[in-house]
Amino acid sequence: MFAFLSPLKPTQQALAVTLRLWRVTEATRLTAPDLRRFSFGSRVGVGPLDVPSRRFCSRRATTDGLLFRQMFESESSTYTYLLADAETKDAVLIDPVLETIDRDLKLINELGLNLTVAVNTHCHADHITSTGLMKKRVVGLKSAISKFSGASADIHLSEGDKISFGKHYLTVRDTPGHTDGCMTLVSNDQRMAFTGDALLIRGCGRTDFQQGCPKRLYESVHQKIFTLPEHCLIYPAHDYTGRMVSTVGEERMFNPRLTKSLEEFVKIMNNLNLPKPAKIDISVPANLVCGLHEV
């Protein structure tokens, strides 16, 4: 009966039989809502960790008519995000990295997108942005960054500004503290927030250089990010351990730094004693001029 198990060891066979029997019995006994409880990322109740399935996967669009891709640059562990209107093909790129410009442009070309804006969430210290070089390779492309960043760009943004692409848009929330010019970009339906280095998954950007101020960062996160809907997905600029996405509710509950009081947070941030980013001396000057410095 279980001839298909023959290559397996006896313990493996027993486990496989148990699982097979469990699946058969549970599948026939459970109702449709019960079965959904066992689907990865599906609704299991009410609470900040309860994320409807179609919002859970970082590589899928969460909004009708929105094309979304999360891409990774391994040297600086930076995420670049591509968002586009599936109908008009107008697209926005968030935090593109110089080393991955060819990959990003290839994808944009393959998908037939019209890249209109390349935006940096802040003036990065750990990598050089590709926005300047990209402007040379994409006709009509505009670069954008916060007006408080001190960096040059075609568009200078501040609180409440909108970056439109087709019927979609991102709204700017100023979230200084890691740098003066840090922004969080929130999708029009508030299902996605691109937090840059202001809020990372179970962490946050450091505050010991580039106008860093722990008090400002704490207030930014609590007032501008933690006030978003608890199911809103958090897409940070970096992750160093392979995590790709979080939610506002999750970070409000589990972020080891930002669940603390302001006083405790300041103390933590002032005692991180981190080494200087390897590329800071070339990245910051380059990023102040759209990434073209010494390219």
Ligand SMILES: [Fe+2]
């Ligand atoms: Fe940063």
